[in-house]
Amino acid sequence: MEEAAFQPIVELARYDNVYLKLSDVAGRSHQAFPYADVHPFSQCTQA
Secondary structure (H helix, E strand, C coil), X not given: CCHHHHHHXXXXXXXXXXXXXXXXXXXXXXXXXXXXXXXXXXXXXXX
């Protein structure tokens, strides 16, 4: 995944009134389940 492309989304995670829904994890991953290469992105969006 291209991390720089998602940086604006990651920055939104600092706001209390913003909620993110991550979808199509399987489609964005280059690995099989449990899609470990997507985990760092999903973890950095959790405040």
